[in-house]
Amino acid sequence: MSQQATQQSVYSSNLSVIWNEVVKNIKTLFAYPTIIVFWAIFPIFWFIPFILQGEAFVGGLESSSFAEITGTGEYIPFIVIGAILSSYVNTLLYGMGENIRKEAYQGTLDYVLAAPCNKAYVLIGKAVSESLSSTIFAISQLTISVLLFGMNITLGVMVPVSFIIILLILGLYGMSLLMAAFSLMYKQSYDLSESIGYIFYIFAPVRYPVESLPIWAQIIGKFIPLTYALIIVRSLMLLGTDLSAVYLDVITLLIIDIVLLLAGLYLFNKIEKKTRKSGIISHH
Amino acid sequence: MDKRKRKHRLREVNCPTGLNWSNLKAELKAVWESYIKDWKIEFAYPVSFIRQLISPIVYLLPFMLYGIALVGGRYSPNLEQIVGTGDVVTFTFTGYMLMGFIGTAVWAMGFSIRRERWFGTLESIYVTPSSRLGQVLGMALHSTVHQMLGTIIQFIFIYVTFGIGLKIEGTLPALAIFALMMLALYGFGIVISALGLILREGWVVSDVLYSIMMILSPVAYPLVVLPTIAQKASALFPTAPALIGIRTFLMENYHAEAFGNVFLHLLLLGTAWILFGVLVFRLTDGYVRKRGMLKKF
Amino acid sequence: MVIDKESEEFSIETIDLTKKFAKKRHRGIFGFLRKNKQENKHTEVTVALDKLNLSIRPGELFGLLGPNGSGKTTTIKCLSTILIPDEGRAIVNGFDTQKETAMVRASLGMVVGGERTLYWKLTARDNLAYFASLYKMPRKKAKRRIEELLETFHLSDRADERLEDYSTGMRQKVAIARALLHDPPILLLDEPTLGLDPGFARQIRSQIRELSEKQGKTVLLTTHYMSEADQLCDRVAFINNGRIVAVDTPNRLKARVKEKEIVEIAVYSPPADIERQIRLLLADAEVVKLIRGNEDEGSPSRIKIIGGTAEEHIGTVIDTLRQNNVRIGSLNVGFPTLEDVFIKLTGAKLTEGET
Numbered sequence: 001m002s003q004q005a006t007q008q009s010v011y012s013s014n015l016s017v018i019w020n021e022v023v024k025n026i027k028t029l030f031a032y033p034t035i036i037v038f039w040a041i042f043p044i045f046w047f048i049p050f051i052l053q054g055e056a057f058v059g060g061l062e063s064s065s066f067a068e069i070t071g072t073g074e075y076i077p078f079i080v081i082g083a084i085l086s087s088y089v090n091t092l093l094y095g096m097g098e099n100i101r102k103e104a105y106q107g108t109l110d111y112v113l114a115a116p117c118n119k120a121y122v123l124i125g126k127a128v129s130e131s132l133s134s135t136i137f138a139i140s141q142l143t144i145s146v147l148l149f150g151m152n153i154t155l156g157v158m159v160p161v162s163f164i165i166i167l168l169i170l171g172l173y174g175m176s177l178l179m180a181a182f183s184l185m186y187k188q189s190y191d192l193s194e195s196i197g198y199i200f201y202i203f204a205p206v207r208y209p210v211e212s213l214p215i216w217a218q219i220i221g222k223f224i225p226l227t228y229a230l231i232i233v234r235s236l237m238l239l240g241t242d243l244s245a246v247y248l249d250v251i252t253l254l255i256i257d258i259v260l261l262l263a264g265l266y267l268f269n270k271i272e273k274k275t276r277k278s279g280i281i282s283h284h
Numbered sequence: 285m286d287k288r289k290r291k292h293r294l295r296e297v298n299c300p301t302g303l304n305w306s307n308l309k310a311e312l313k314a315v316w317e318s319y320i321k322d323w324k325i326e327f328a329y330p331v332s333f334i335r336q337l338i339s340p341i342v343y344l345l346p347f348m349l350y351g352i353a354l355v356g357g358r359y360s361p362n363l364e365q366i367v368g369t370g371d372v373v374t375f376t377f378t379g380y381m382l383m384g385f386i387g388t389a390v391w392a393m394g395f396s397i398r399r400e401r402w403f404g405t406l407e408s409i410y411v412t413p414s415s416r417l418g419q420v421l422g423m424a425l426h427s428t429v430h431q432m433l434g435t436i437i438q439f440i441f442i443y444v445t446f447g448i449g450l451k452i453e454g455t456l457p458a459l460a461i462f463a464l465m466m467l468a469l470y471g472f473g474i475v476i477s478a479l480g481l482i483l484r485e486g487w488v489v490s491d492v493l494y495s496i497m498m499i500l501s502p503v504a505y506p507l508v509v510l511p512t513i514a515q516k517a518s519a520l521f522p523t524a525p526a527l528i529g530i531r532t533f534l535m536e537n538y539h540a541e542a543f544g545n546v547f548l549h550l551l552l553l554g555t556a557w558i559l560f561g562v563l564v565f566r567l568t569d570g571y572v573r574k575r576g577m578l579k580k581f
Numbered sequence: 582m583v584i585d586k587e588s589e590e591f592s593i594e595t596i597d598l599t600k601k602f603a604k605k606r607h608r609g610i611f612g613f614l615r616k617n618k619q620e621n622k623h624t625e626v627t628v629a630l631d632k633l634n635l636s637i638r639p640g641e642l643f644g645l646l647g648p649n650g651s652g653k654t655t656t657i658k659c660l661s662t663i664l665i666p667d668e669g670r671a672i673v674n675g676f677d678t679q680k681e682t683a684m685v686r687a688s689l690g691m692v693v694g695g696e697r698t699l700y701w702k703l704t705a706r707d708n709l710a711y712f713a714s715l716y717k718m719p720r721k722k723a724k725r726r727i728e729e730l731l732e733t734f735h736l737s738d739r740a741d742e743r744l745e746d747y748s749t750g751m752r753q754k755v756a757i758a759r760a761l762l763h764d765p766p767i768l769l770l771d772e773p774t775l776g777l778d779p780g781f782a783r784q785i786r787s788q789i790r791e792l793s794e795k796q797g798k799t800v801l802l803t804t805h806y807m808s809e810a811d812q813l814c815d816r817v818a819f820i821n822n823g824r825i826v827a828v829d830t831p832n833r834l835k836a837r838v839k840e841k842e843i844v845e846i847a848v849y850s851p852p853a854d855i856e857r858q859i860r861l862l863l864a865d866a867e868v869v870k871l872i873r874g875n876e877d878e879g880s881p882s883r884i885k886i887i888g889g890t891a892e893e894h895i896g897t898v899i900d901t902l903r904q905n906n907v908r909i910g911s912l913n914v915g916f917p918t919l920e921d922v923f924i925k926l927t928g929a930k931l932t933e934g935e936t
Contacts, residue, residue, distance in 0.1 A: 035488065049505070056366065063353075194335055194339075198338075208346065208350045313720070325703065403700060411663060414714070414717060574665045
């Protein structure tokens with residue numbers, strides 16, 4: 001076979017790995033209709049306390065203090081956007097780790113790791129399926145939020161918002177590759193996912209403007225892709241700006257994505273080889 | 285040895301049963317050993333142990349920082365108008381401090397049975413003469429102590445970072461209210477653990493119930509903010525009266541939202557939930573054993 | 582081994598024990614679109630135990646033999662109170678399993694599921710201490726008993742290491758030690774040597790024999806290893822489709838199949854219809870059965886011929902095999918095993934759940 005043909009063959013087989021992984025995960029998801037219904041609706045219950053807290057503290061639907069910092073006093077849409085975008089973090093960080101843990105528990109992880117394909121493509125397939133399901137759930141949650149809380153959303157803004165979500169997902173892919181590498185080495189990878197989730201939850205402006213954190217905390221937040229995604233999406237949806245007004249944040253997000261993806265791919269391949277050599281693989 | 289010469293054992297079993305001191309002692313010992321076992325397993329995962337100790341801080345901080353961002357400081361005139369004090373930090377902390385114990389009922393107890401299934405030990409536990417409820421209670425005790433440790437760390441962190449104004453003299457009655465609340469939560473937790481036996485995706489039910497309790501409890505906001513029907517529904521759960529009672533005793537100027545006699549309310553709730561929980565557990569136990577569902581995940 | 586046949590009391594007795602399971606068919610999220618109404622039928626009922634009657638005398642080592650899905654584990658679960666039967670009764674050590682559950686549980690030691698039923702993050706000692714409390718043993722007695730068992734099973738040196746660092750065989754030993762903690766008069770052992778290497782399996786069998794012979798415990802052992810039942814059991818019951826097919830001592834069961842009527846041929850890559858071809862050749866044979874082996878693991882398939890004149894017509898049989906390009910590994914004309922008896926009685930093989 002010519003070199004070009006071989007390269008094309010490898011390329012198409014890698015795509016096939018991704019595709020089949022997606023199909024498998026989506027089929028597995030459909031075996032649990034309760035879970036689909038849960039994720040489509042239920043995360044809204046998690047931010048209702050924040051909305052009620054807002055009402056109790058400010059006595060209405062707008063906060064002047066919020067407006068001073070963020071440019072908008074409407075705290076409800078602020079919370080809703082934070083909740084929906086952070087759900088991508090949940091599914092991509094926890095969901096990926098959970099997916100791998102399930103493979104280990106079912107006994108299929110050994111076979112996946114012993115397969116000749118590059119395992120990074122298996123992980124990409126997992127990440128793609130998690131993103132797909134997250135997006136479906138996000139659309140459902142957003143629709144319910146619009147109906148329940150009277151949020152104004154124009155269809156036009158969803159195009160740049162979708163672009164930013166894709167950038168966020170890419171950054172999270174990089175992180176999940178890093179964590180998958182870690183989970184191959186250490187049995188307590190679940191705690192790593194949770195700990196990273198904590199960092200996102202506190203230092204990214206999920207529930208509050210980033211300016212309300214002390215300076216040192218804001219600096220940590222600047223390394224988190226979710227921070228930029230939230231700032232940009234809120235700017236687009238709540239302040240009515242376009243991408244050109246926040247281009248610096250977009251570029252920063254892109255740079256973080258590239259760094260995380262490259263680091264993730266490199267470390268995953270390196271650690272995977274190392275664990276196969278040392279025999280630590282899949283001792284869960 | 286010729287077996288005919290050996291005395292065969294029939295009915296020769298030494299095991300306390302029924303309502304007597306000997307059996308109670310044995311059951312309490314089983315509860316204690318279950319508690320110790322859970323700690324030993326927990327210490328086998330040190331990273332997880334440490335992470336779970338700091339998680340109360342992680343879940344409290346967003347409420348705290350969000351509240352401060354909303355009002356531009358720690359004082360809310362609107363809150364003061366409703367409950368007599370506008371200190372958002374102390375208000376949020378006292379609410380969230382108890383929230384973790386709802387997790388004891390819903391997650392720790394609720395997942396106790398499922399966790400044993402996951403380990404593969406559920407059937408081994410089922411064939412012993414000790415009460416299954418005792419084992420659930422042992423796990424509940426572990427979770428309660430664990431949560432207490434986390435709450436102490438949480439308190440120290442918030443005190444150092446934000447400062448909290450609490451009345452020391454209110455500590456004892458607050459602890460009494462806390463104990464009564466835990467009694468009712470244990471009953472509620474027994475119901476959830478029973479559901480964990482029959483529902484394949486029991487965590488969904490746990491999450492739904494946790495969220496409902498969170499909304500119906502005045503953790504981050506006074507009860508009056510809720511619609512009337514939700515306020516009435518909150519009387520069925522121990523957290524609402526407990527939070528109001530504890531804040532009354534611990535927070536300066538806090539005037540109780542109308543909830544009657546908190547101690548009596550909690551005592552009645554506790555009794556009702558425990559009895560209901562035991563009933564549901566027994567019925568579910570029989571149902572699961574009839575259907576052969578113990579091994580199913 | 583001599584059992585007290587004069588005793589009218591049974592250690593374990595089941596009377597018309599019946600258990601049915603309703604199994605929901607998972608149609609999937611789009612199942613309603615299927616046109617085939619039969620596929621849409623939601624529930625099917627499986628009869629796991631069908632009026633099972635069993636009587637085991639005190640001190641007996643009793644084997645329950647049957648293929649997967651025959652009802653062995655369901656029987657164990659009903660006796661141990663994990664499962665409530667739909668009809669009938671079970672009496673264990675004189676206690677009704679449905680009315681006196683605590684006393685039944687106190688009378689039993691169980692090894693079901695083996696190593697996966699222990700806490701791997703705890704040490705052997707911790708595991709045993711925990712379960713001792715669940716058996717309501719006083720603390721001092723429990724401590725003494727644990728040390729005794731650790732010594733018996735040669736686990737003392739590693740008693741304070743976590744079970745996750747043990748081998749499968751060692752974990753199985755801990756599982757058996759747990760069953761003996763409270764010194765119960767009755768043991769239920771569900772496939773106790775499954776998955777163990779031959780060395781460990783032999784050790785476990787020897788321990789089981791000792792428990793019955795020297796300590797006088799009643800042991801109900803389920804297995805699909807017929808040689809294990811043959812070696813160990815005072816009496817054996819065959820169970821198939823939830824019913825007892827035969828109960829007797831191993832020798833008397835084997836006597837039902839006469840000597841020198843068994844021809845066993847080890848073969849490689851037999852075609853699917855070889856059984857039919859040989860049956861046509863040997864019309865007077867009672868049983869002609871192809872038992873598929875795992876040739877990749879070096880275990881050939883076997884053709885078993887029971888009864889008739891197989892021995893006389895062996896040449897024709899071999900010719901038929903050669904014509905079908907079947908490689909012959911070995912040929913035996915020998916004594917019947919319990920498996921032969923089982924196949925003769927039921928037409929099924931012990932190693933699979935299909936007839």
